[in-house]
Amino acid sequence: MKYLLLLALCSLLFLKTTLAQDQLSGRVYENKTNVFLQGVKVEELKTHTMTMSGRDGSFTIKAAVGDVICFSDFSYKSDTVYVANLKYMQVFLDLRRNMLDEVKVTNQEIKGNAGFAPQVERGPLNSQSVTYQTDANGEYKGGVKLRVFDGGPTQKQREKAVNDKENQKQGILKVFNADYLKKYLPIAGQEMQNFVILYMPDPGTFYGDTFNLVAYINGCYEEFQKIPPEDRQSKTYTQLKSGN
Secondary structure: OHHHHHHHHHHHHHHHHHHHOOEEEEEEEEOOOOOEOOOOEEEEOOOOEEEEOOOOOEEEEEOOOOOEEEEEEOOEEEEEEEOOOOOOEEEEEOEOOOHHHHOOOOOOOOOOOOOOOOOOOOOHHHOOOEEEEEOOOOOEEEEEEEOOOOOOOOHHHHHHHHHHHHHHHHHHHHHOOHHHHOOOOOOOHHHHHHHHHHHOOOHHHHOOOOOOHHHHHHHHHHHHOOOOHHHHOOOOHHHHHHHO
């Protein structure tokens, strides 16, 4: 009986070891900044087994020693890695230098404040409580409707909301600043500062599930170039805003 139990334990251990040897795990980063890269395609080139890196840049793919793994993303230079062993792997991808020419933003209008804030529905006398009745297509069909609001958030809820918003803003500032953006944009000095002022994304945009930093910067830069050079390089935000 003891022999059979020992044999079963050895078999389970062997099976676990064998399964572990068939997988390669790791994480994908942006080179130099060490930012996690989500959505990078990870492909084993012999069997064409594929997976995508997760929100924290992590990935797991079926592989064996001697396989070749390709890491690719439209915003970064592809990298091919030979699997010498199945130890945890860290992969660093370089940003494409010509990405501003490659990435195009479609079906998205970028305004000067770049906030993408939805329009608030208003009714008679600019009221949000009493609004006009509309059909499924948004066309006025006559009459008005009453919107009932609750008592609003408590003091603690308001304080928490303020703190959360401030933390989100600090997170945006760590990325959307002149030092970080200079690797994406061919501008510097006052012109770069004006770009940051004009197109700083709000938390709702920046932390949205579909937000793509490279595409956002590219679209904003295309809009920025429409502003006259003397306004883009102005030292006063008021002049810059009026120039847009």
